[in-house]
Amino acid sequence: EQIRHVWNRMNQLILDYMLEHYPDPQQALVLAGEASLDATWPLTSPGVPSIRMLHNHFMVFPMDQLSQAAMADRNNPNLTDGGQHSLFQAYMHDVYQTFFDAALELDMLVPIESNASTLQLTGYPQGLPCWQIRGGVDALKDIRFWLEYDRILQGFIDFYRTFFTQVSTRNAPVPKDAYFPEQIERVLLFNNDFLKTAKKVRDRCITDAQYANAIRWQPAFKQLIYRNDAGNLVVTISQNSIGNAITELLGVVVKRVPDAEGYAAAEPRLIERLLEVRARLIEADLGDGIATDYWPAS
Incomplete structure (x- = not known):
């Protein structure tokens, strides 16, 4: 708890600095957040970094460079989510959002529609649940915001663990140590789309060992704050993926080339x-x- 408190203060100060020095959303894409990777992800998979810990990102992308960049190659192994984001979006988008709405009691974070949260240049965050920060950058100085920010992570972990517990075992009970057990019971374990999708994944795992090996069985997440086109601060969260932890959903893959003079x-x-x-x-x-x-x- 104390470590989280220190990290939240650091995040607030660094993000405040970024927004102070890059105030125009038309000139700079600003985002900050953390990502985790779990130890079950095979190191031999394409694009998988070796880091195995919670790590923070503080990024500013010049919008003019992004707009002039060539489109990313969709077949690049560093630009994929391993199929899990598309799985959630295709079959469980509604229950995913419904669970967040039912489980989380939020005041400083307000759910917003995807047309308001989407960055027109990149398409990010591709339909993920999003919450606008009521009060903007000043809200980051309020501990209540960070408590709600942590609550979103807790809700995500509950959803993820519940889903893959059902994939592993038909009609499994509520996972132990769940943050929101009542909402899991009421919303997830009585939702046909949720359970049908778990069955779909389970059935494929039985016949396709390579597919089963590619699944992130333990929760791994990326949660971030970014500034949308209107200049509002938005929070979103998703499962972490292979490739660059945050940038793959931005449609950006950093191509590292030797350039001593440029650096x-x-x-x-x-x-x-x-x-x-x-x-x-x-x-x-x-x-x-x-x-x-x-x-x-x-």
Whole structure:
């Protein structure tokens, strides 16, 4: 609990800095959040990184570079969700949203329709459940927002665990240690679309070992805050995927090529930004500076 409190304060300060320095949604796509990977995901699968822990992302994409970029190759193994997002969307979109609505008591996060949450340039977040942050960036300074942010993660974990428990065992009971057991019983375990989809996946697993091996049996998520085209802050969450944890749903795959001169040109400004963020974290008593050969401790 204490670690989560510290992380939430860090997220608030860094996101506040990003929005302060990149205030125009037409010029910069801003997003921040965390992602997890579980140890059951085979390292031999295409696009799977080796990291196995919760990790945070703080990203700013120049909109002009995004708009001029070529479309991503749909067959790129780093640009896929392993079929799970499409599975949820095709067969369980309504019950997915209904469960969130039933399980979560939210005040500072307001559900919004996909036409309001979608980034026109990239199509993100592709129909995922989304909530607009009531009060904008100022709400990030309110602990109530972060409690609701955590509640969304709890709801996602309950949905995910319940679904794959049903895939594993027909008519399985509510998972142990569920955050919202009453809503699981009332909404999920009495929903025909939910249970039919679990059967569909179970039946395929029985006959297709490769498909079963590709399933993320343990919850792995990406939850983030991003700024939509209207300049509003939006929260969304989905299962994590192979490939780049957040960027694959943006339709962006970073192509890394050796370019010492290009990096050298960008590095001074990047370091300047990072040190400015570090100074704010130190000032807020969220850590101590470390000196290197290139910059001092403070």
